[in-house]
Amino acid sequence: MCDLHDQHDHEATPVNGSGLSRRRIMQLLGAAGVTTAALAADTDPVMAASADDTPAAYTAPTGLAEDSPAKRSALAWIEGHATRITGLNAAIWEHAELSLREWNSSLAQADFLKKAGFTVEFGTAGFPTAFTATFTQGKGGPALGFSGEYDALPGLSQRQGVGHHDPREYVHDPFAPGYGPGHGCGHCALGTAAASAAAAVAAAAKKHRLPVTVKFFGSTAEETLIGKTYAVSRGVYDGLDAFLDWHPSTANATGWGSTTAMTAVTFTFLGVAGHGGTPLGNKSALDAAVMMATMSEFLREENLAPSGRLHWVINNGGDIPNVTPEIAEISYYVREGSPARVQVLLDKVIAVSEAAAKAAQTSVRHRITAACWNQLPSKSFAELMYDNMRQIGPPEFTAEAQTLAKELQASLGLPQKGLHAEVAALTAPNPVFMGGGSTDVADISWRVPTVSMGAALAPIGTKMHTWSTASCAAAAPGRAAVLAAAKYLAATAVDLLTQPERLKAVKDEFAERTKGVEWRTALPEGYEPPMYEPPRWFLERTGQSWPPENITWPPRRVVSREKFSSLGPELAPQT
Structure with missing residues (x-):
């Protein structure tokens, strides 16, 4: 070897x-x-x-992941607690709580880890639903971190295990019907598998007397990329030797490609309300938002590289056509290959907002709600993870799981290929970065060596952030994926404990890659993260007080002070 x-x-x-x-x-x-x-x-x-120099003919090394009594103990712990693990996934799926408001979901995950021997402290980085769970065995061992998430997405409610679109929560409104939240990104499974892996590693370390500190970070608001980016800037992840991450996917795979850096920004236009039947002199904030959306589309041909992404939604556009909207908000996600490239594109988007405001005779302000780096790859970590995935094998999908997957594919007009039932080969990343998604794990990856992998929870050809993923997340596909992901994470973590040379290789690569690069948060100076006030019962259960010291409460109100538009001197009467 x-x-x-x-x-x-x-x-x-x-x-x-x-x-x-x-x-x-x-x-x-x-x-x-x-x-x-x-x-x-x-x-x-x-x-x-x-960047990476790996040739296209790359072949992944084998023999990195080693069998050991500790690894067998960790995997046995997962098998022995399978019902409890899938039950936690189902409970969080049922809660389907949105970012920054995961009251029941965070408690369920924290209670799971307490029963596994972890100490839990809520309020990480000031976020009420964020927590840090810690287990220590012996002295002098490495500190390994696991990433847990549990937030759902708005509008993706779906009945569990149903092969066609059937919202579990339908919001009746004769003017604006919609759907409730749902786990269309599978974070119920994400946090559950990570917590299970952390507990399994702790159990194995205790049984075999392996010195280690296992830290599990229950993270809020991943869907808005707020929780981890801000926590990194507060030093929450300092002192770790390695960090293990996973995400539900349509494939069972790992790698060492990067992600896109991103800044999330909301523009608020302020005008003057007035009766729709007498519109002269009114100032429509919605007009400004619509003009901004239209003008920003013209950036795409000459200003948006293949590695860039620009998407927006009008999240406040008025309530009734007969009242000129006095306040309107439009939110953008601006993505590029690095924070510096994001800033160039963001500056152009801000310029568009100012032009739209001027044209509509409104005022505009913007606030950055989140900002993250692109992920720093770790080839050595990915190779170790892949060897464990290869040895453990793909998730054990039942006939029920594959039937559901094919029903969903038929409903969506996709080839009925079912679920990915193999571990994809480890391949070198595309030498030309073509952009893609973003993650707040990326900021962690610049502070500590990080590996990420995916386990198939959704059918082949589908996408995350869909109702079809919500259908699978706690049903038969999700139950298989969550157990497989827990095993992949736990086995890789145990190798870092039993083979110190593996951890050294991961840390050496990290040191080489970060030469000449100093991580600095992409969040603006003076940034205060958005938060919701928790219910009293949650504060009492978690031993917290409100508000945390890092935000201003109550937040400053946004109120228009604009004046009606002048039409010029009155016309002389006709004679």
Whole structure:
């Protein structure tokens, strides 16, 4: 068996006789401030750190994941608690609570870990529904972190295990019908599997006397990318040696590609209300929001690279046509390959907002609600995770699970291929970054070596953030995926304990990739995270007081002070 570190020799292989790898040259160019248009992509030090030199003919190494008594104990713990694990997933699925308001979901996950021997403290980084659970065995061992989430998405309510669109909660409104929230991204399973893996590692460490500190971070508001990014800026994840993450997916796979950096921003336009039947002089904030949406679409051809994404929603556009909207809000997600590239695109979006406000004779203000980096890859960590996934095998999907998947695919007009029932081969990332999704785990990855993987919970060809995922999340597909994901995470974590050379390789790669790059939060100075006031019973159960010290409460009101528009001097009467 070759040493894991040998698998990374390409990172230090000299190119052009310089003695430096391509990624290191890119980092140094960025640090030197080379900013010509031709080199812009290659000289962004953050994108350089995320780059990779792996040849297309790459073959994943084997023999990294080793059988051990501790690993067998961890996997046995998961098998022995399978009913409890799938029950926790189902309970959180039933709650379907939105970001920053996961009162019951966070408590359920915290109680699960308390029973596993963890100490729990709520209020991490000031967020009422965020918590940190800690287990320590012995002294001097590494500190391993697990990522837990439990927020649902608005409008994705769906009955469990039903193969066609059938909202579990239908919101009747004769003017604006809709659906309740649902776990269309599978975070009920995400947090459950991570908590189960953390508990399994703790049980194995205790039984086999392996020194370790296991920390589980119950994170709020992942869907709005608020919870972890702010927590990182507050030092919550400092002191960890490695961090393990997963996400429900349509495939069973891991890798070392990057994600997109992102800034979430909301623009508020303020005008003057008035009767729709006498509109002269009124100032419509909605007109401004619509103009901004229209103008921002014109950025796409000349200002949006293939690695960029720009999407928006008008989340406040008025209530009735007969009242000119005095306040309107439009929210954007601005994504690019690095924080620096996000800022360039964001500046253009802000300029569009100012133009729209001027045209509509309204005022505009904006507030950044979230901002995250792109994820820093870890090839050595992904290789170790992959070897464990390969050895453990894919989720054990039942005939019931595959039938549901095919019914959903038929309902959505997709080929009826069912669920992904194998572990996908580990392949090198695309050498050309083409953009994609974002995650607030990304900021953690710049502070501590991080691995991410996906386990199939949704049918092949479908997507996250859909009602079809909500149908699967706690049904037969979700029950299989949550157990498999817990095993992948736990087995990889145990290898870091029983094979110190694996952890060293992961940390060495992290040190090499981050040379010349200093992580700084992308959140603006003076940022206060948005929060909702918890119910009294939740504060009492979790031992918290309100408000936390890091926010202003009550928040400042947004009130229009605009004046009616002048039409000019009155016309002289006709004679």
